Amino acid sequence: MLLRYFYDENLAHASYVVGCQATGEAVVIDPMRNMTAYEELAAKENLNIVGALETHIHADFVSGARELANRFGAVLYLSDEGDADWKYENLEYINHQLLKDGDQFKIGNLVFEVMHTPGHTPESISFLLTDRGGSADKAMGIFTGDFVFVGDVGRPDLLEKAAGMQGTSEAGAKELFKSLERFKKLPDYLQVWPAHGAGSACGKALGAVPSTTVGYEKLFNWALQYDDALAFQKELLDGQPEPPSYFAVMKAVNKTGLELVKELSEPAEIDSIEELESLIAEGHQVLDLRPASSFSKGYIPGSINIPFNKSFANWAGWIVDYKKPLYLLLDPESMGPVLEVLHSIGIDDIAGYTDVSKALNEAAKLDSYENVTPEQARKLIEAKEGYVLDVRSQTEYDEGHINGADHIMVGTLKNRLDEVDPNKTVIVQCQAGARSAIAASLLKASGFENLVNLTGGYEKWKEELSV
The missing domain is CATH 3.60.15.10 (Ribonuclease Z/Hydroxyacylglutathione hydrolase-like)
Structure with missing residues (x-):
């Protein structure tokens, strides 16, 4: 045997x-x-x-x-x-x-x-x-x-x-x-x-x-x-x-049953940055697969960041709308593994892609968001200029959270945007900083400009500020 x-x-x-x-x-x-x-x-x-x-x-x-x-x-x-x-x-x-x-x-x-x-x-x-x-x-x-x-x-x-x-x-x-x-x-x-x-x-x-x-x-x-x-x-x-x-x-x-893998078509390359920007303006979903540290420093406005790592399948499944075509910003050499993961969770309508380096070089404008330390976040809270949005799971939140933090689990955020206060700086926070970076990109793509990401998340907050 x-x-x-x-x-x-x-x-x-x-x-x-x-x-x-x-x-x-x-x-x-x-x-x-x-x-x-x-x-x-x-x-x-x-x-x-x-x-x-x-x-x-x-x-x-x-x-x-x-x-x-x-x-x-x-x-x-x-x-x-x-x-x-x-x-x-x-x-x-x-x-x-x-x-x-x-x-x-x-x-x-x-x-x-x-x-x-x-x-x-x-x-x-x-x-x-x-x-x-x-x-x-x-x-x-x-x-x-x-x-x-x-x-x-x-x-x-x-x-x-x-x-x-x-x-x-x-x-x-x-x-x-x-x-x-x-x-x-x-x-x-x-x-x-x-x-x-x-x-x-x-x-x-x-x-x-x-x-x-x-x-x-x-x-x-x-x-x-x-x-x-x-x-x-x-x-x-x-x-x-x-x-x-x-x-x-x-x-x-x-x-x-689902369409067989061998019958799926390969995504087409997007010819220009203008075409990509037009797709975003029309409401199409565009994923940038770079690490969050790179994305936060400069990205195509309107794109959402889900880094391609071991958690990619999980968060793509949470955030991608299965009823809409998907466009990718990535290193073309990673296309095979990326498609394999997306197909494994039934995301088959991948309509196009572009080389993320090329897109960043050609873009007339890039956006970014700030990563802050626990001490910087504390000062924003004390000055009543910002509030904490905890995007961890309910269990994590119940086990301990920053005093006064609102809670919306990152996977449900796209359906609960009306609960986010746009009049204060949103301090997005998770356990260590990875999920909050995804949430920050989603909020930015949804029109929330006034936000920061808490570096190190709740773990760093406890370590440095002793909740």
Whole structure:
């Protein structure tokens, strides 16, 4: 048997290729949209990708399952659990097999058994894997998807917070408790292969270790220490971070299907700075992907700054309007990786780009904003010339904040601009300065001229001014 782990740091997403070397067949579990790594492995190991297994309808990235079906003729193994709202659609022309609790299927000498594990979502399933190529007659591990992580479990509140499905948080928490009781009965030696690691918004305390065991999680995973369902539900739902708004889009995309990657057109180069400025004036969204430190010193007025780093997918998903074409200001050499990340969260309407260095050199006018120290910010507040806008999560804000600070989480800011006071200097603040820089650029693009960014954020404020 062959087992390979693939990890997308931009999404904190793990996928797996499992192959039977005796028959040359392989499947991908919870595949990412970019097929390159799977294609390279299949060619190297002389394997045919014959299947794609999905643990649930993902909300945080575009699944590559349908792409695998189109490119390799892979069979899609999909959950048939949950009610009508949680059934996959548009499968008429795709070779697929719908699965329920207890179902089994074989890939060569490998046996996969389905375990219905609702809670994170109603249709969530896990796959127990047994390698019958030797003498083994018991499962060696379980692919848990977003059910059980290293040190955490999948959150049940995404449907309510991101998709507006009222009442699903508590119902999901109850189901998750039952699923975990069943998980506890599995053998301690079973390996656990989850679909996410630290940094994912699908839980609140995910570990950074790639895999674990049932026994280890029973000992140390906080969620498996509860015998009382109500106490578990309260702890589970308290303190969950705000899910990115694009999660609702991804849920619909993965349920119904999306345009295939190979059919997407490459963005066109914008010919002149005049054309770029005209696009901004017409209300088009333009992202500048440089580091915040560079952006703040000089940028094309009206552009929004989301630096291209490990957090890019998350904040692009929060801020980009999926219903409008997107234009990019970037180093053209980074185009490939940037498109890969944007496509991974379903941002496909990328209409154009320009070399950011060229645009800055040709622009008749550049804008900027000031970064201030905690002491400078304090003086603005004491003189009643400025006020603090805290753009961190609700949990961070509740744990401690600058006295008198207003709170609007950065991901929701574009829909709450009417709550920002334009008559005073807005001191934009987050935990360390990264999110507040994004918020500052968004405010500037929305017409707020009187603002500064707090360097070092709340951490620096506490360090220097001892709140």
